[in-house]
Amino acid sequence: MKIIFMGTPDFAVGTLEALIEAGHEITLVVSQPDKPKGRGHELIPTPVKEVALAHGLRICQPVRVRDEAAVETLENTDADVIVVAAFGQLLPKSILTMKPYGCINVHGSLLPKYRGAAPIQWAVIDGEEESGVTIMQMDEGLDTGDMLLKAAIPLEPKETGGTLFEKLSALGASLCVEALAKLEEGTLTPEKQGESPTAYAKMLTKDMGRLDWSRPAKELERQIRGFNPWPSAYTELLGKTLKIWDADVCEEEQTGNVCGEIVRVSKDAVYVACKKGLLRINELQLQGKKRMDTAAFLRGYHLESGTVLG
Numbered sequence: 677m678k679i680i681f682m683g684t685p686d687f688a689v690g691t692l693e694a695l696i697e698a699g700h701e702i703t704l705v706v707s708q709p710d711k712p713k714g715r716g717h718e719l720i721p722t723p724v725k726e727v728a729l730a731h732g733l734r735i736c737q738p739v740r741v742r743d744e745a746a747v748e749t750l751e752n753t754d755a756d757v758i759v760v761a762a763f764g765q766l767l768p769k770s771i772l773t774m775k776p777y778g779c780i781n782v783h784g785s786l787l788p789k790y791r792g793a794a795p796i797q798w799a800v801i802d803g804e805e806e807s808g809v810t811i812m813q814m815d816e817g818l819d820t821g822d823m824l825l826k827a828a829i830p831l832e833p834k835e836t837g838g839t840l841f842e843k844l845s846a847l848g849a850s851l852c853v854e855a856l857a858k859l860e861e862g863t864l865t866p867e868k869q870g871e872s873p874t875a876y877a878k879m880l881t882k883d884m885g886r887l888d889w890s891r892p893a894k895e896l897e898r899q900i901r902g903f904n905p906w907p908s909a910y911t912e913l914l915g916k917t918l919k920i921w922d923a924d925v926c927e928e929e930q931t932g933n934v935c936g937e938i939v940r941v942s943k944d945a946v947y948v949a950c951k952k953g954l955l956r957i958n959e960l961q962l963q964g965k966k967r968m969d970t971a972a973f974l975r976g977y978h979l980e981s982g983t984v985l986g
Contacts, residue, residue, distance in 0.1 A: 677856060680755040680775070682706040682741075683724045687796075687841060688761035690849035691782050692727050695759065698853045702733050704753045706746075708764050709737045742768045750774060757859070759852060760814065772814055777859055779814040781821065782848040784841075785877070786810060786828055788869040791819035792877030796844055797837040801902035802874070803894075806830050807840060809848040811855040813866055818876075822866035825855040834922075836904040882907040889936030889986055893925045893953035911936070911985045913962065918985065921967055922959035930954065936986040941979050944971035948985060 678701045681692050696702060705728040710719040721729070728735050738746035741763075747770055750758075757777035760767070762784075772779050785795035787810040792798075799807040808828035815821040827847055831840065858864045885907045887896055900909040900920050910919045926947065930939055933949035940947045946957040961967040962977070 677701070677756045677777075677860060678703050678754055679856075680704045680706065680750060680753055680758045681724075681761075682758060682763040682767075683761040684708040684722045684764045685762050686723045687784065687845045687848070688763070688782075689723050689727055690845045691759070691761045691852050692724060694849035694853050695856075696731060698856075700856070702728075702731075703755050704736060704750070705733045706736045706738070706741065706750075706763070709739055741765050741771065747771060757856070759856075761848065761852070766818070767814065769816055772816065780824070780852070780855065780859070781812045781814045781819075782852050783810045783812055783819055784844045784848065786826060787812060787819060787823055788872040789874045790877040791872055793879040795877040796840050797880055797902045798874075798877040800831065800835055800837050800840060801898050803898050804831060807844065809844055809851050811848075811851055820869060822868060824859070824864045824866060825851055827851050834901065836901045838905045880907055885909045887911045887920065887986065889948065890951050893950040893955045896950060896955055897923050897925050913983070913985055916963040918963070919961040919967070920957055920959075921961060922957075924956040924958060926954040926956050928954060934984055936984050938979060938981055938983045938985065940981050941974065943974065944969070946970055946974075946979060 679695060681702050683692060684707050705724065707722045707724045710721050712718065713720045725735055736749055750771060751774060755775050757775055758779040760779055761782040767779060785799065786808040790798055806828050808826060810823050811825040813822045813824055829843060829847065885903045887909055900923050903909045904921060908919045910917050912918060930949050933939055935949055935951055937949045938946055939949050939954060948955045948957065957970055959969050960973055
């Protein structure tokens with residue numbers, strides 16, 4: 677098939693590469709504009725653009741894809757279908773209906789669950805037992821189009837936002853190739869979504885990573901995993917930011933402890949009081965220091981019971 681591919685971050689890279697490997701002709705790659713990074717504010721190409729450049733593909737980076745010039749570029753590009761994977765902009769009806777097979781989206785959740793910008797991380801944060809990928813026929817709603825193909829995977833006990841991201845990126849790539857083959861054969865049966873049983877998976881921000889010790893330990897442990905590697909979960913230790921990278925839940929109850937209080941310190945862990953249960957901190961990173969396991973941290977930093985985090 678002749679395909680216009682629209683995508684921006686790492687999640688979309690696998691799908692673009694899989695489409696190329698499957699022999700599809702990518703007639704245009706549309707990605708978000710390059711962004712400045714670092715002290716020198718050097719413009720850094722998006723991950724999808726890097727792949728497109730490596731394969732010598734034609735690239736378009738509109739600030740607004742609904743602008744007249746961008747729409748005209750798409751109209752004048754020969755394609756059977758537009759494949760969208762984490763592009764980052766809403767598409768108008770004029771683009772959705774432009775090509776014979778419309779726009780097909782690779783979404784990192786089992787729709788209708790977790791419509792929105794960060795479905796992968798919220799599945800971990802909410803304690804879902806499984807997640808997956810849905811190939812969807814896009815409409816004008818936000819992730820509300822008919823479902824064409826779905827695949828599920830279980831979440832591991834120590835699943836993080838990062839590990840699930842990698843798994844679903846690979847799953848989405850293979851599922852998209854399969855969906856396009858069936859679409860061309862006419863063997864797909866679109867399925868309506870219905871109402872979503874979960875909250876909108878809103879985009880993550882750095883301030884969401886702050887740990888609220890008045891919540892149960894099991895919720896904080898999931899927050900730590902969901903926000904790993906970005907934006908990371910954190911608290912404060914004596915005026916400095918303390919990132920928490922790995923922790924376990926201890927069901928034992930403490931009485932008389934303030935939420936956030938360090939209940940005890942062992943040679944390889946720090947135990948912190950929560951609203952319910954304790955959080956055993958296994959890996960952390962103090963502001964200005966490297967990420968390390970708690971045992972290594974405690975060899976160079978003295979922590980006492982009774983210290984309150986946050």
